Amino acid sequence: MLGAPGAGKGTQAKMIADKYSIPHISTGDIFRANIKNGTELGMEAKKYMDEGKLVPDELTVRILLDRVAKDDCKNGYVLDGFPRTIPQAEVLDSELTKLGDKIDYAINVDVPDENIVNRMSGRRACVTCGATYHIVHIPPKNPGICDKCGSELILRDDDAPETVLKRLGVYHEQTQPLIDFYENKKVLKTVDGTVDSADVFKQITDILG
Ligand code: ADP
Ligand code: AMP
Numbered sequence: 001m002l003g004a005p006g007a008g009k010g011t012q013a014k015m016i017a018d019k020y021s022i023p024h025i026s027t028g029d030i031f032r033a034n035i036k037n038g039t040e041l042g043m044e045a046k047k048y049m050d051e052g053k054l055v056p057d058e059l060t061v062r063i064l065l066d067r068v069a070k071d072d073c074k075n076g077y078v079l080d081g082f083p084r085t086i087p088q089a090e091v092l093d094s095e096l097t098k099l100g101d102k103i104d105y106a107i108n109v110d111v112p113d114e115n116i117v118n119r120m121s122g123r124r125a126c127v128t129c130g131a132t133y134h135i136v137h138i139p140p141k142n143p144g145i146c147d148k149c150g151s152e153l154i155l156r157d158d159d160a161p162e163t164v165l166k167r168l169g170v171y172h173e174q175t176q177p178l179i180d181f182y183e184n185k186k187v188l189k190t191v192d193g194t195v196d197s198a199d200v201f202k203q204i205t206d207i208l209g
Helices: 009-020 027-036 040-049 057-068 086-098 113-121 161-175 177-184 197-208
Strands: 024-026 078-080 106-110 123-126 132-134 188-192
Touching (some): 009 024, 009 197, 024 027, 024 057, 113 161, 161 177, 177 188
16 A cells, blocks of 8 residues: 555555455554564664654564565455555565565555645544544544444554654655556556545455456
């Protein structure tokens, strides 16, 4: 899944994972779980995340390749928030080629910058299961409580408006070039991410079949 921070990659990736019974792999979720558990990896990643910067490629790639090597990935998986730089995409490509595997689709969820700050300030995330909501657009049944597991919902530290603006800058500089990268590989599919999340999902399932 490609797209700006807050474009709805996680929301759609979870729906894809449910429909096609494949794992949803989010490097952001992996980092947040490590921060919560106080691991060394978590402490290292947090330094970058809190500033709206990307975690260094070397660390991120290692985590991701370990994850996709697991048994549950044998029948495919949906990557959310990875790759985020050209070097990450190149390593992924060469490692998959070695395994006789490939990326089937790069789905670009297109949302203009002016919608992003509103999306992020309204985002609420479950501290336990990682489910995400929006206080206006995709509200939980009971305010502040996760529908799926009943835990508390929080505003992510990096969703503060000033950090969101930094993350958008990083996106345009380092991640947006991946759109051309996957276009050249003939796997890019762009969907309109400004419509209702069910309508975004309909565009995606029309592509995936
Ligand atoms: P990303 O994973 O790309 O950072 P999320 O999936 O977490 O983005 O979505 C960002 C915020 O926008 C969340 O609060 C989510 O509930 C909300 N959201 C997701 N899709 C839509 C949509 N189509 N319309 C309105 N809000 C949405
Ligand atoms: P996300 O949950 O996808 O919004 O990611 C939250 C933060 O985790 C990002 O702002 C980065 O600091 C870090 N992160 C997640 N995925 C990557 C990645 N592929 N490369 C570098 N940093 C990442």
